[in-house]
Amino acid sequence: MDMSYSAVMSRKKDILRRATGIDYDRFEISPLTFDYEGLMNSCEYSLEDVQRILEETGVGKTPLVELENLTELVRSISSPGRGGRIFVKDEAANPSGSFKDRRAALSVFHAKKLGYKGVVAASSGNYGAAVASQAAKRGLKAIILQEVYDSRKVGQPEILEKTRACEAYGAEVWQLTVGPELFYIMLRVLEETEFFSASLYVPTSVRGIETLGYELAQQVFQREGRFPDVVMITHAGGGNVTGTARGLNKAGSYNTIVVGVSVDLQGLHMASDIDFNRKSFTTGHTGFGIPFLTWPDRTDVPRNCARGLRYLDRYLSVTQGEVFYTTELLAKLEGIERGPAGNTSLAGAISLARELEKDQILVVQETEYTAAGKLPSSQLTFAKENGIEVRRGDPKENIPGKAIVIPEGVDQIRIEDMDMEKIRRSYIERAMKMTEGYVPTREDIEFLAEDSKSSVDYVQETIRSLKVKRAELA
Amino acid sequence: MADAKRGDLVQIHKIVLEPDERSDNLPSCTKSVPYECWIKGFLVDEDADMGDEVSIRTFIGREISGVLCQVNPMYDHNFGEPQKELLSIDTEVRRQLERT
Numbered sequence: 001m002d003m004s005y006s007a008v009m010s011r012k013k014d015i016l017r018r019a020t021g022i023d024y025d026r027f028e029i030s031p032l033t034f035d036y037e038g039l040m041n042s043c044e045y046s047l048e049d050v051q052r053i054l055e056e057t058g059v060g061k062t063p064l065v066e067l068e069n070l071t072e073l074v075r076s077i078s079s080p081g082r083g084g085r086i087f088v089k090d091e092a093a094n095p096s097g098s099f100k101d102r103r104a105a106l107s108v109f110h111a112k113k114l115g116y117k118g119v120v121a122a123s124s125g126n127y128g129a130a131v132a133s134q135a136a137k138r139g140l141k142a143i144i145l146q147e148v149y150d151s152r153k154v155g156q157p158e159i160l161e162k163t164r165a166c167e168a169y170g171a172e173v174w175q176l177t178v179g180p181e182l183f184y185i186m187l188r189v190l191e192e193t194e195f196f197s198a199s200l201y202v203p204t205s206v207r208g209i210e211t212l213g214y215e216l217a218q219q220v221f222q223r224e225g226r227f228p229d230v231v232m233i234t235h236a237g238g239g240n241v242t243g244t245a246r247g248l249n250k251a252g253s254y255n256t257i258v259v260g261v262s263v264d265l266q267g268l269h270m271a272s273d274i275d276f277n278r279k280s281f282t283t284g285h286t287g288f289g290i291p292f293l294t295w296p297d298r299t300d301v302p303r304n305c306a307r308g309l310r311y312l313d314r315y316l317s318v319t320q321g322e323v324f325y326t327t328e329l330l331a332k333l334e335g336i337e338r339g340p341a342g343n344t345s346l347a348g349a350i351s352l353a354r355e356l357e358k359d360q361i362l363v364v365q366e367t368e369y370t371a372a373g374k375l376p377s378s379q380l381t382f383a384k385e386n387g388i389e390v391r392r393g394d395p396k397e398n399i400p401g402k403a404i405v406i407p408e409g410v411d412q413i414r415i416e417d418m419d420m421e422k423i424r425r426s427y428i429e430r431a432m433k434m435t436e437g438y439v440p441t442r443e444d445i446e447f448l449a450e451d452s453k454s455s456v457d458y459v460q461e462t463i464r465s466l467k468v469k470r471a472e473l474a
Numbered sequence: 475m476a477d478a479k480r481g482d483l484v485q486i487h488k489i490v491l492e493p494d495e496r497s498d499n500l501p502s503c504t505k506s507v508p509y510e511c512w513i514k515g516f517l518v519d520e521d522a523d524m525g526d527e528v529s530i531r532t533f534i535g536r537e538i539s540g541v542l543c544q545v546n547p548m549y550d551h552n553f554g555e556p557q558k559e560l561l562s563i564d565t566e567v568r569r570q571l572e573r574t
């Protein structure tokens with residue numbers, strides 16, 4: 001068989017149909033529209049089923065902890081009457097140490113039920129470890145493909161730790177250099193092994209995360225007699241936002257404001273061999289966060305079930321220095337030492353809680369485990385070795401890839417609201433470009449409105465203004 | 475004596491794609507270098523030296539071939555050096571809490 005890049009890519013559709021057990025064509029309605037809920041429900045598990053399946057491997061039911069000392073610190077810099085109560089859901093308590101166990105648990109269970117002998121996942125982060133861990137427990141084989149090294153064979157300490165974790169759970173790990181050809185390797189491996197593709201973006205993956213939003217809404221309700229006012233979610237590929245928000249809705253927590261937070265890495269190119277080691281965060285950053293909102297279907301499956309733009313009320317950015325500072329606060333004031341990437345939304349919470357009334361409830365929906373490589377000290381040591389300036393100062397002076405500025409005080413942590421309007425517009429522009437020549441129907445406009453959490457009027461107006469812009473350019 | 479013998483834990487290296495076989499949609503710094511890969515497993519050959527083309531059995535029992543590049547590969551990522559930019563945060567915020 002021809003294993004060249006182009007030949008393997010051209011067999012993509014057949015390989016993925018066999019590897020996911022899903023005929024994605026069944027859900028296509030028009031060049032623009034697909035049946036999202038139909039696809040989500042194509043794996044026939046109720047929320048109760050999912051909870052039971054997760055419980056079998058010790059996933060979920062993680063503690064919800066009120067961060068009183070941190071809240072006190074926030075109130076000390078807030079206007080009178082302000083400073084909402086901050087809670088954190090300690091997802092590091094899952095078997096492999098992050099919320100990713102929830103998405104791996106259902107996918108691995110499903111793969112086994114369908115008769116696959118093993119699972120394949122592409123992840124340089126917590127998800128690889130989660131898949132390897134769940135596969136170990138269920139007796140399946142796991143192959144994890146990781147983007148680890150630049151062309152000098154220098155790797156981020158955080159990713160090297162992830163290789164170690166995957167191998168500790170008995171997985172075969174492919175440590176690859178920088179490049180989107182990871183997908184080509186994935187197709188090759190899937191074709192060769194006939195294993196299940198435990199993609200981050202299949203229905204079972206997002207359905208697993210619904211338990212997180214559902215659980216936290218219930219925990220808050222049982223404790224406080226009401227649902228949380230704000231839930232803050234570290235955002236990259238969109239599964240975390242999508243699953244959590246869907247779970248909140250399933251619990252009846254309809255009025256909760258859903259806020260995504262990413263580390264600002266704008267300006268760094270994600271496929272660049274040089275930029276690769278000029279960042280300290282390997283997930284939860286804008287380099288994934290923005291493109292996955294503006295075009296979710298860029299993934300390793302034909303249709304992505306993680307569609308963050310459908311669910312986000314606000315999207316914020318924080319700086320690398322602010323997250324390292326916050327990681328210190330969580331350890332020193334709350335006695336909870338966790339990995340920096342999982343504290344991204346906590347950094348955002350410190351700033352956003354200042355806007356809230358004292359009795360309002362803000363939940364940070366995750367933490368992740370920490371270890372060698374996944375610590376502010378190891379990540380900053382690596383940053384300095386790679387020519388990044390690290391200093392105390394105003395985080396506004398942070399420059400991705402050049403300077404990491406650790407705040408001098410908690411009052412300097414300031415979230416930036418990303419322009420949702422621009423993101424929605426860019427989503428619609430992309431959809432139009434991908435289907436050039438096709439005239440959207442009423443149903444398509446409704447789909448785009450739902451998929452971008454906007455309105456029919458907004459979509460129509462945006463399409464009209466794009467046409468004007470194009471006519472002017474021509 | 476050979477660098478590794480059958481059953482030793484080793485790491486192999488493979489060039490997956492040469493620069494001209496890579497995706498066209500890449501920044502030039504990435505497009506100009508090969509796409510490479512490293513995998514660990516147990517040596518299948520009787521014995522081998524660094525740089526030899528060998529076969530390994532991976533942790534899930536698959537056989538893969540490549541060039542031997544490490545024997546008994548160690549994880550050497552660590553906790554890093556103490557960071558003076560972080561060390562005083564504890565005292566600073568405690569002082570602030572005491573003031574309120």
Ligand SMILES: Cc1ncc(COP(=O)(O)O)c(C=O)c1O
Binds near residue numbers: 125236241283368
């Ligand atoms: C700890 C942690 N938080 C958040 C995320 C972001 O999740 P998602 O990619 O689903 O947006 C990831 C993974 O990318 C993660 O490992």
